[in-house]
Amino acid sequence: MLDSHGLVLFFLWLLAAAGIFMFARWLNHFLDRFTLESDTRLLIMIAFIGVVLFGTLNFLWGKGSRQTSGNPTPSATRQEIVNIEATDANTFVKEHYPSLHDHRYNLKRRIAELKQFFQDVQRWAGESPHQVTFLQNVVEIQWKSLEELKKTDDAVDLSIREFWIHYSTGETHFVTQVFEEKSAQLIEQIRDAQAFDNTGFNAEQKEIQTLLDKALQQLAYTDIPPDPKNRKKPQAFTPYDKENRQRLMEWLQLQKETTLLANLNVLQDNQAQIDKKLREIQAYLKQAENRALYTPMQKVIKLWQDLSLYNQYADYQLLFAVEAEYLRQKLASYQAKEKAQDERTLNLASRLHGELLQVAPEIARRAQSRRVDEVERSYSPSTFLLPDNKK
Numbered sequence: 001m002l003d004s005h006g007l008v009l010f011f012l013w014l015l016a017a018a019g020i021f022m023f024a025r026w027l028n029h030f031l032d033r034f035t036l037e038s039d040t041r042l043l044i045m046i047a048f049i050g051v052v053l054f055g056t057l058n059f060l061w062g063k064g065s066r067q068t069s070g071n072p073t074p075s076a077t078r079q080e081i082v083n084i085e086a087t088d089a090n091t092f093v094k095e096h097y098p099s100l101h102d103h104r105y106n107l108k109r110r111i112a113e114l115k116q117f118f119q120d121v122q123r124w125a126g127e128s129p130h131q132v133t134f135l136q137n138v139v140e141i142q143w144k145s146l147e148e149l150k151k152t153d154d155a156v157d158l159s160i161r162e163f164w165i166h167y168s169t170g171e172t173h174f175v176t177q178v179f180e181e182k183s184a185q186l187i188e189q190i191r192d193a194q195a196f197d198n199t200g201f202n203a204e205q206k207e208i209q210t211l212l213d214k215a216l217q218q219l220a221y222t223d224i225p226p227d228p229k230n231r232k233k234p235q236a237f238t239p240y241d242k243e244n245r246q247r248l249m250e251w252l253q254l255q256k257e258t259t260l261l262a263n264l265n266v267l268q269d270n271q272a273q274i275d276k277k278l279r280e281i282q283a284y285l286k287q288a289e290n291r292a293l294y295t296p297m298q299k300v301i302k303l304w305q306d307l308s309l310y311n312q313y314a315d316y317q318l319l320f321a322v323e324a325e326y327l328r329q330k331l332a333s334y335q336a337k338e339k340a341q342d343e344r345t346l347n348l349a350s351r352l353h354g355e356l357l358q359v360a361p362e363i364a365r366r367a368q369s370r371r372v373d374e375v376e377r378s379y380s381p382s383t384f385l386l387p388d389n390k391k
Helices: 004-031 038-068 088-096 098-127 129-169 172-219 242-254 258-286 288-293 298-332 343-376
Strands: 230-234
Touching: 004 038, 088 098, 088 129, 098 129, 098 172, 098 242, 098 298, 129 172, 129 298, 172 298, 172 343, 242 258, 242 298, 258 288, 258 298, 258 343, 298 343
Parallel strands: none
Antiparallel strands: none
């Protein structure tokens, strides 16, 4: 049988056919008023009827295609509502087993969210190379959740399709009675998968807390910490490159964090001064008349190089903490259940933000002070003329 939409389309086709036929008869009588050759008359008839026919068919096909397309395909973006495919079985479940339908909808929505999450986290890893290990740990946690949710989703879909075959070919009253109990079991399976997903959420929160703890510890350093394996050397770190730094600065601008922006700009200007001074010294020493100064100036060059490393670490301290908060907010939009992050995560985030605002001016001031007091004022005249030996 035709459904209501199909019946409407059928009558529209009939009306269109009748309309085109009536238009053709009217046009033929209308052209009788003019003295036209048979070929010209035929061309006019074909042209006008063709335009009307094209427009009518285009309209009707558009109507038909909108119906066959059904519900819109969910977009990859998690903001779109995930629709369960509109089939007879799913419609029946929605009408007669609404609780199962709602749980199934939430299950599919969470799967769509996680699929989008894995696409996003790949981009975040490219933008935040300092946090690749942290993001990889989060991915491993959420991947297990996705696998469990997909396995449950597949099992629920198979159960519903099996039910529908029996409902369509067997004794409907008996089948619906049996599926009543089965639907309750399917809901429990979905709840179990969601509970496993929530466990993943808790594990993710611990990873975030570890990252925030690390950022807090790093803010406490007043100098580059020693390498744990060789305490005579400074700990190795990778400064933030221009692109990473700019992205975080833009995020701080959106957050209206003027204090952090100002002090990060101080460190950036300080680094520009350091790099400029080093280039100038190197340029002087390349001049022929200054080559004899190469050895005496090595101590000063070392002071500038150490200062450059110190200033980069000061910048790293602040940016690492900013990035930790940036990623925490990103991950919060993919939380596994409808609740706020746990209390310890929120407390750590609040502490980190407060500590950032407090220490950022001091970190920037120390870097500037070291440049002026310890390096720019490090001049100590060398002795080039040795005194004559006493006879």
